[in-house]
Amino acid sequence: MKNIKNFEAYMTDKEKAEKEKEQIELLKDLLIENPSYNTHDFYIFIGRPEFKEEDDGKYRKTIEIENMVKITPDANSLAAMSGLQMRAMVQHDSTLYHIWLPKDIEDEVSGKGSNTIEPWLVDLINTHKQKGADSHGRQVFKDVKQRRDDINKFNI
Secondary structure, three states: OHHHHHOHHHOOHHHHHHHHHHHHHHHHHHHHHOOOOOOEEEEEEEEEEEEEEOOOOOEEEEEEEOOOEEEOOOHHHHHHHHHHHHHHHHOOOOEEEEEEEEHHHHHHHOOOOOOOOOHHHHHHHHHHOEEOOOHHHHHHHHHHHHHHHHHHHHOO
16 A cells, blocks of 8 residues: 555645655756756757758758757756657657757757757757767766765765
C-alpha cells in the first residue's frame, strides 16, 4: 500500500508542491553547474529532419524546429520539458534536442520555429544540437543528486 501512496495521482497538494520544489532546485543546480551558464541560455526543442531544395536543384538536409523553449529553473519550464518529452515520444520522426545558445540571440530564437528563425541560425542549431545527456550532464546530475540526498539525510 505504501507504493500506491507515492504515485503522483495519490499525492496530497503538499507532497506535490514539495516534489515540484525539489525538481526546480535540481534543475537550478544542473543549469548552474554547466560551464556555459554565465554566457549562454539552455533551450530544448523538438526537431525533425527536413530536406530543402537549393537553387541548383539539389536537396540539402536540415532540421525542422517546432518551437525553441528556453529552460529556466521554474515550474513553467518543468511543465514544458515534460510536455515536449511526451510529444517527442509519440510523434513520428520527432526527437527532443537541447542546445546552449549565447544570451545575445535570445530574441531571435526564444519561442520561435524554423520558419521564423533565420536560415544561418537554423544551420548553427542543426550543427550544435545534442540529443540525450552528454557525459558532463550525467556526471553533474549524479553529483547534484548525491548532494541533495546528503542534505536530506544529514539535515544540513
